[in-house]
Amino acid sequence: MTPARRAADKFRRLYGRAPRGVWSAPGRVNLIGEHTDYNDGYVLPFALPFRIAVAAAPRADGLLAATTVGDDGFPQRAAPVRVAELTPGLVGGWAAYPSGVAWVLRDQGFTSGANLVITGDVPAGAGLSSSHALQCAVALALLGLAGARPGKAGAPTLTEVAGWVQRSENDFVGVPTGLLDQTASLCCVESHALFLDVRSGVQEQVPFDAAAHGLDVLVIDTRAKHSLANSAYGERRRDCERAAKLLGVAALRDADTLTRLPDDLLPLARHVVTENERVLRTVAMLRDGALADIGPTLTASHRSLRDDYRVSCPELDLAVDAAVGAGALGARMTGGGFGGSAIALVPVDRRAQVCDAVLSAYVERSLPSPRLFRAVPSAGAGRDH
Structure with missing residues (x-):
């Protein structure tokens, strides 16, 4: 079963109804260009077939409720947090990642409350960007619930979303990452590596x-x-x-x-x-x-x-x-x-x-x-x- 189907299935079990939608984002391998992104340099990543999926539905009470489901199938629920009250340092552990994304998107006027069920198959701790895949999937889910699909008129671009995800990790989670992983997870395409000039933002899909x-x-x-x-x-x-x-x-x-x-x-x-x-x-x-x-x-x-x-x-x-x-x-x-x-x-x-x-x-x-x-x-x- 794919991560997306597992996320949707677990959402139904937890909430007794189908999610509004399911969004997913891949881990990445960086072919070459390491520790150059935060030096305004060049990187060359590509996306992996392993993904983190988020099944999501809106809430009317302004709370963000995130649940992860591991390989054992058992859910791990984070304490619900009020999106309007999110601030750096308020949430710790794994829940800081989706909370940080909600915090950034709140300031952009795109999100309020939501139920999120998160699952995936990107190996954690393997240097394959599982945390960024999670954040990117959450960002697309929350934007989707707000009716803002990147690429549509009036919606942010994928490049803007990558910058917001970076801000959530830098300023909310407290990890000073560059833009490589977020951009790769959001912008890579099949059978290509993504040549990114981090300073200018110029991208080229190079056949690989x-x-x-x-x-x-x-x-x-x-x-x-x-x-x-x-x-x-x-x-x-x-x-x-x-x-x-x-x-x-x-x-x-x-x-x-x-x-x-x-x-x-x-x-x-x-x-x-x-x-x-x-x-x-x-x-x-x-x-x-x-x-x-x-x-x-x-x-x-x-x-x-x-x-x-x-x-x-x-x-x-x-x-x-x-x-x-x-x-x-x-x-x-x-x-x-x-x-x-x-x-x-x-x-x-x-x-x-x-x-x-x-x-x-x-x-x-x-x-x-x-x-x-x-x-x-x-x-x-x-x-x-």
Whole structure:
């Protein structure tokens, strides 16, 4: 059963009636362009087939009542909150995510009370943006209940919605994320990667059909859980802002020389500058249909994230090294880091040996077995029914 059908079914069980509608949003893989989004740089994500779905119906009393349903089928209800009284710090835990979206949309004049039932199959804690998929699905659901479908006259654009979701996470949840994940979840299309210039907002859908080229993108969920709110993510972002200020530029995207930076900031800035170059190089190869040629650039990105930006971890390094050693054309960590997932570009005829090599490497080091699956570029967020 799809997440959308499960959400609708559980809504009927909980409320005794059908929801007004069901909206869903996907997780994402970032092919390349890590920690560049909050530096006004370039990113290249694509959407996964895994989704978070929200079944929703309006309430007349101004309360937001959110319920999640896990794999065990049991609902977890958050205490209802009055939308008019939402303020940062009022709601904690998982309920802060839908509440933060309602808080932002309230200020835009789009929402009041609602019943929400949330379910999905995006692996949590895997660096595949399950929290942003949840927020984007909630945003579309609340906008849908208000009769504001993005793209219609008088409704916000998907780009505007992405900015609102970012604000909800930055200012309500308290996690200083950039715009990559929200934009990917909302704007990606099937069989393409989304080339986004974060500063200008310009988007290009770049063809990325790996299967047609005899390739797979293999996701390796290391099961090393991470939480950006409790990691060094915020510290890295502040250091990038400090480096840009020392260089006299608006953002590290604009840096043309790094010689004036102190030793503690130089590696971070070097990663951002070189990662932007790697995104542009990758996009050029994809435009030329040279998908197999991007492998070394992916691996170079991982080395930079590991050595310069210092956001990798032993589990991610092991996944990358084992995959490349077994025949992957390239591999890198994906997502914020400090755990989560890696990706590997693998010829289809080497997929089994790469999977076996990665699993064996984890067994040899007595680590929990990672979860491996193919990542197929899929559709972005929308209404299911």
